Amino acid sequence: TQLLEQSPQFLSIQEGENLTVYCNSSSVFSSLQWYRQEPGEGPVLLVTVVTGGEVKKLKRLTFQFGDARKDSSLHITAAQPGDTGLYLCAGALVAGGFKTIFGAGTRLFVKA
């Protein structure tokens, strides 16, 4: 059973389109991270959110942590080919001794 469900699993869009990726769970997290991984490289940390309802912006990327700290979303505005990659969410489980678990990822492909 996947404790952190990411959707969609795969997304192929045209340059300039907007998109949202979701990370959902029935568990509460003390914090949640989003990573981007490019082919042949390790995941790179994009953001950490810790407060329920928190919104963080990183240029064209907007991250939101759910009020109950069980879910998160990543919205990309005007996607560019350079945004192509695997987007992973990871959360530290409150009920699990703050063990971090990873979602399976959303594979994004932005066509020029």
Place this chain on the structure above:
Amino acid sequence: NAGVMQNPRHLVRRRGQEARLRCSPMKGHSHVYWYRQLPEEGLKFMVYLQKENIIDESGMPKERFSAEFPKEGPSILRIQQVVRGDSAAYFCASSFGSSYNEQFFGPGTRLTVL
């Protein structure tokens, strides 16, 4: 400030040989995690170590795999008698605090078993 270092980046082994993967955490980090990733898949947790201690090895196969993080030197993931199914990318991450979160990843070691 150097990030997480892993070496080698690529490792080729024949079936039955041993593979040793090294990871040096970020400066100031004393918590190390190993993950395995198959092509087109997500990360699979293997083991979490602090200096000289294994904290959580729930994701580690019971046989042939071992990990250590000695007082001095890098963390080592060791795979004995490799089989073709061990071919994968192995990532190391490190963190500063005593909780598991906000991990910083190395570039990975790509193991190919012939």
